[in-house]
Amino acid sequence: MPAFPDAARAALADTQLRHNLAHATRTIRDKRAGVVAEVPEWEELRLAGAAVKDRALHDLEAQLLRLEETLVAHGATVHWARDAAEANAVVVDVARAHGVDEVVKVKSMATQEIGLNEALAEAGVAAWETDLAELIVQLGDDLPSHILVPAIHRNRAEIREIFLRRMAQVGRPAPTDLTDEPAVLAEAAREHLREKFLRATMAVSGANFAVAETGTLVVLESEGNGRMCLTLPEVLVSVVGIEKVVPTWAELDPLLRLLPRSSTGERMNPYTSTWSGVSSGDGPQEVHVVLLDNGRTRALADAVGRQALRCIRCSACLNVCPVYERVGGHAYGSVYPGPIGAILNPLLRGTGDPQTDSLPFASSLCGACFEACPVRIDIPEVLVHLRSRVVDGHRGDRVPKPEALAMRAASYVFGDHRRLAAVERTSGLAGRVLRKLGRKTLPGGRPAVEHLPGPAAAWTGARDLATPPEESFRTWWDRTDGGRR
Numbered sequence: 001m002p003a004f005p006d007a008a009r010a011a012l013a014d015t016q017l018r019h020n021l022a023h024a025t026r027t028i029r030d031k032r033a034g035v036v037a038e039v040p041e042w043e044e045l046r047l048a049g050a051a052v053k054d055r056a057l058h059d060l061e062a063q064l065l066r067l068e069e070t071l072v073a074h075g076a077t078v079h080w081a082r083d084a085a086e087a088n089a090v091v092v093d094v095a096r097a098h099g100v101d102e103v104v105k106v107k108s109m110a111t112q113e114i115g116l117n118e119a120l121a122e123a124g125v126a127a128w129e130t131d132l133a134e135l136i137v138q139l140g141d142d143l144p145s146h147i148l149v150p151a152i153h154r155n156r157a158e159i160r161e162i163f164l165r166r167m168a169q170v171g172r173p174a175p176t177d178l179t180d181e182p183a184v185l186a187e188a189a190r191e192h193l194r195e196k197f198l199r200a201t202m203a204v205s206g207a208n209f210a211v212a213e214t215g216t217l218v219v220l221e222s223e224g225n226g227r228m229c230l231t232l233p234e235v236l237v238s239v240v241g242i243e244k245v246v247p248t249w250a251e252l253d254p255l256l257r258l259l260p261r262s263s264t265g266e267r268m269n270p271y272t273s274t275w276s277g278v279s280s281g282d283g284p285q286e287v288h289v290v291l292l293d294n295g296r297t298r299a300l301a302d303a304v305g306r307q308a309l310r311c312i313r314c315s316a317c318l319n320v321c322p323v324y325e326r327v328g329g330h331a332y333g334s335v336y337p338g339p340i341g342a343i344l345n346p347l348l349r350g351t352g353d354p355q356t357d358s359l360p361f362a363s364s365l366c367g368a369c370f371e372a373c374p375v376r377i378d379i380p381e382v383l384v385h386l387r388s389r390v391v392d393g394h395r396g397d398r399v400p401k402p403e404a405l406a407m408r409a410a411s412y413v414f415g416d417h418r419r420l421a422a423v424e425r426t427s428g429l430a431g432r433v434l435r436k437l438g439r440k441t442l443p444g445g446r447p448a449v450e451h452l453p454g455p456a457a458a459w460t461g462a463r464d465l466a467t468p469p470e471e472s473f474r475t476w477w478d479r480t481d482g483g484r485r
């Protein structure tokens with residue numbers, strides 16, 4: 001994947017994409033603000049939610065062992081996966097053991113994180129997404145661009161075209177008279193998926209929460225497709241990040257209140273499914289739970305960054321982020337986009353790769369993400385922390401980055417008042433020259449240059465350059481005796 005600035009360039013040039021994103025994020029944002037305002041104790045709830053997750057993370061090993069114990073006691077088989085390869089191998093082995101060539105899937109960002117669909121495809125097993133938005137992404141050979149609404153970058157006309165073109169190739173075709181009415185599109189998806197639900201003998205899910213005390217996995221969803229996956233097939237494999245553990249059933253309470261209002265802007269989500277291992281004669285008769293690390297213990301070891309593991313994947317931070325609203329999710333190069341992706345990916349994968357290193361800089365640090373986060377993750381604090389780590393990681397580079405050179409030059413200039421005065425004089429001269437070249441006036445009346453030549457064009461490629469003032473404060477002070485002349 002290219003680094004964020006390169007990946008974002010194409011998205012910024014796509015006006016349809018920007019229109020789709022702006023419309024969708026504004027709608028969800030307004031809905032969320034309305035339902036959050038209905039809860040006078042919202043701040044207390046946020047504190048309670050953060051405390052529950054912190055308690056689980058503080059005591060993670062013990063909570064996970066307890067979860068394993070209670071799951072096994074209820075007839076589930078627990079697997080521990082250090083990384084994507086180990087987790088994928090478990091799911092592939094279960095599929096092979098049952099001789100299945102297709103599985104239905106629901107609600108699992110963790111499986112997208114580890115590339116499970118691709119691993120299953122290599123083993124000859126087709127994996128069908130059953131969440132409507134994920135189905136759209138899958139049929140469109142696309143990538144998810146939002147945590148909650150993975151197809152947020154698509155509009156109704158595009159979805160109709162995808163259904164007409166692709167559904168027939170992988171199952172029940174879309175009706176030939178398909179329109180782009182949301183209800184008609186949803187009905188086509190329902191008919192298409194029903195065939196798959198009734199045929200599949202194995203399902204793969206994720207979990208929003210895993211309760212250690214009772215060995216209960218919890219999935220929240222809006223369409224009911226998740227419940228079909230969790231109840232109809234004979235075999236169920238749930239891939240669950242180790243940070244999803246919640247100590248007790250009672251502690252689910254604040255989280256179940258925070259999540260729907262923060263994500264879909266609903267007071268309560270339509271479907272909350274919970275299951276504990278195997279129930280004789282009811283639902284899947286073989287249940288596997290894969291507890292996935294894949295960088296989570298690395299994130300946990302980071303004293304500042306570990307708060308990112310509180311994330312309940314509500315997507316509120318995406319919907320308020322001015323950067324996300326303009327570039328969408330693909331530019332982040334991960335299943336976790338937006339502000340949470342900008343910190344979670346470097347924490348899970350480690351810094352040092354140009355793509356990952358670019359993510360902490362994909363933010364204006366306006367703080368809106370922290371204000372919106374239901375579990376009070378201080379994303380700006382973690383962004384700054386990760387930026388410093390990225391910068392530290394490049395201190396020994398033989399060829400310093402332009403930013404490092406600029407900072408060194410600034411340090412030299414600011415280190416001596418005579419040097420600073422000389423630069424101010426040059427800058428005033430440059431201001432007079434540029435003022436003659438500038439054809440644009442910024443709000444407030446200051447002239448600006450739209451295009452600079454040479455390497456400096458990289459700066460003006462995305463913004464106008466306000467011309468430097470012709471007179472520095474120091475010169476003004478000398479000339480006017482501090483405003484007295």
Ligand code: SF4
Nearest residue numbers: 311312314315317373
């Ligand atoms: S960081 Fe907070 S706001 Fe963003 S998805 Fe996670 S829980 Fe939601």
